[in-house]
Amino acid sequence: MNYLWGAMIAIGVIFGAFHGGFGTISAAAVDAAKEAVDLAITMAGVIAMWTGLMEIAQETGMLAACTKRLRPVLRFLFPKLPQESRANELIATNFMANIFGLGWAATPAGLEAMQELELLSGEKKGVASMEMCTFLVLNISSLQLIPVNMIAYRSQYGSVSPTAIVGPGILATCVSTFVAVILCRIMYRLSKIRAKRTLSDRRK
Numbered sequence: 001m002n003y004l005w006g007a008m009i010a011i012g013v014i015f016g017a018f019h020g021g022f023g024t025i026s027a028a029a030v031d032a033a034k035e036a037v038d039l040a041i042t043m044a045g046v047i048a049m050w051t052g053l054m055e056i057a058q059e060t061g062m063l064a065a066c067t068k069r070l071r072p073v074l075r076f077l078f079p080k081l082p083q084e085s086r087a088n089e090l091i092a093t094n095f096m097a098n099i100f101g102l103g104w105a106a107t108p109a110g111l112e113a114m115q116e117l118e119l120l121s122g123e124k125k126g127v128a129s130m131e132m133c134t135f136l137v138l139n140i141s142s143l144q145l146i147p148v149n150m151i152a153y154r155s156q157y158g159s160v161s162p163t164a165i166v167g168p169g170i171l172a173t174c175v176s177t178f179v180a181v182i183l184c185r186i187m188y189r190l191s192k193i194r195a196k197r198t199l200s201d202r203r204k
Contacts, residue, residue, distance in 0.1 A: 038156065051102065051105050054102060054105045058093075063093055063096065064089075066096050067089050070095065070096075071083070071088065074088055074091060074092065077181070077184065078091070078134060079188070080131060081117075082120070085116065085120060087113050087116035087120065090110075090112050091109075091113045091135060093106075093109040094106045094109040094113055095142070098142035098143070099143055099144060099145055100145060100146050100148070101145070101146045101150075106139075110135075113135060114136075117131050117135060118132065130188060133187070138177070138184065140180075141176040141179070142173065142177065143174060143177045144173045145166075145170060146166065147165055147166065150165045150169065151163055151165065151166075
């Protein structure tokens with residue numbers, strides 16, 4: 001990605017220089033730098049507020065209560081995952097953070113959950129288990145009730161109604177999550193069929 005972005009910037013600068021637009025490029029670079037700083041300050045405030053709320057929820061036991069309520073869902077999605085595994089709590093935390101649009105708060109829990117799933121998988125290092133694949137797919141397609149990032153971006157760039165994205169966002173992520181769950185269940189069934197066939201072939 002670094003090479004790609006570097007090449008795009010270099011091509012743009014060279015093209016602008018050859019067509020007499022070097023002054024425009026310089027002005028655009030300065031304006032873009034200013035916008036980047038303004039956006040970073042705005043996002044820092046949003047991140048601080050929502051991450052703080054997540055910490056409060058964790059300290060008050062709200063996350064633990066949500067984890068208990070999510071256990072039937074986790075058992076359905078991860079049938080091979082032991083109920084006493086710490087991965088359950090980490091996965092639930094990741095899901096809750098993503099639902100509230102807190103991608104930056106979801107990432108640490110997601111990485112730890114993936115490490116726990118890798119330890120439980122029994123697969124060779126570098127080989128993803130069905131639970132790891134399921135978690136990744138659901139994480140990418142995650143349902144979001146409050147798309148905090150998009151609301152902040154729209155507010156920063158002068159949107160008349162920054163929260164107008166909430167309804168379409170919920171609809172889109174509901175559809176993506178529904179499709180992801182169906183796909184994961186199909187793949188889980190196929191993996192069971194393949195495992196039975198492999199066991200049957202070995203017995204023969």
